[in-house]
Amino acid sequence: TMTNANALYFKEEFGQSTVSAAAIASIFGFMNLFARGFGGFVSDYYNSKYGMKGRFSWQFLTLLFQGIGVVVFGYAQSLAGAICALIFTSIM
Numbered sequence: 001t002m003t004n005a006n007a008l009y010f011k012e013e014f015g016q017s018t019v020s021a022a023a024i025a026s027i028f029g030f031m032n033l034f035a036r037g038f039g040g041f042v043s044d045y046y047n048s049k050y051g052m053k054g055r056f057s058w059q060f061l062t063l064l065f066q067g068i069g070v071v072v073f074g075y076a077q078s079l080a081g082a083i084c085a086l087i088f089t090s091i092m
Helices: 002-014 018-050 052-075 079-091
Strands: none
Touching (some): 002 018, 002 079, 052 079
């Protein structure tokens, strides 16, 4: 899963301990608890207002921003930058 891969990435790339890397990577899982519900709510809103075109537009935008977030995460040179990119990706 993404959380497991993130923990390994933080350990190898930034020299974090296993416990620290797992705690940082768990941000992704915890943020998804909020983001999934919010994304569904917004998707339903756009579906009721614009029909399936609105729902597809919302999905396109979220997938686009997730892709950008993953690329930024991969190129992050600092631990703080990687965490910020991870949070951004999790929210989208």
